[in-house]
Amino acid sequence: FFFIFLRWAFWRPLERVLAERRAATEGAHREADQLLGQADEKLRHYEEALRRARAEIYRQQEAARQQALDERARILRDTRExxxxxxxxxxxxxxxxVALAKKELEAESRRLAEEITRTLLEPARRGGRA
Structure with a gap:
């Protein structure tokens, strides 16, 4: 009888409290696991967003670098032209x-040739030699 009384008065309430604590602990563990899963998911989203942002920054840097190279090539091409x-x-x-100088030299050569010819032929026309 004493055993039944102890079981009813002491062990059953103790088992109920232990079961409630176990349920609460298991629930806390499940909730913690769920929160860890959510945190992992958020971390994956954050890392993916960070990866995309870095890729976009690199793409923009590459586009700016290519634009600068294209501008430099255009400036060099224009300068060469x-x-x-x-x-x-x-x-x-x-x-x-050169053509003008040749014409002037030809004209001067003709003028000098005519002057030399005139100088040499002039005394002969006057009837004598110089």
Whole structure:
């Protein structure tokens, strides 16, 4: 009888309290596991967002670098073209100067030849030699 009384008065309430604590502990463990799972999921989302942001930054940096290289190439191309144009123009100017100098030399040569001829032939026309 004493055993039944102890069981009813002491062990059953103790077992009930232990069962409640076990249920609460297991529930806390499940909740902790669930929270850890949510934290892991949030961490994965954060890491993915960070990876995408880094990739976008790298893409933008590469685009800016490529744009700078393209601009540099364009400036070099334009500068080369201007330099080539200046060289072509200088060659034309030199060719024109050479042609003009040749014409002037030809004209001067003719004038000198006529003057020399006149000087040499003038005394002969006057009837005598110098």
């Amino acid at each position: 201007k330099a080539n144009q200046m060289v072509r123009q200088a060659k034309l100017d030199i060719a024109n100067d």
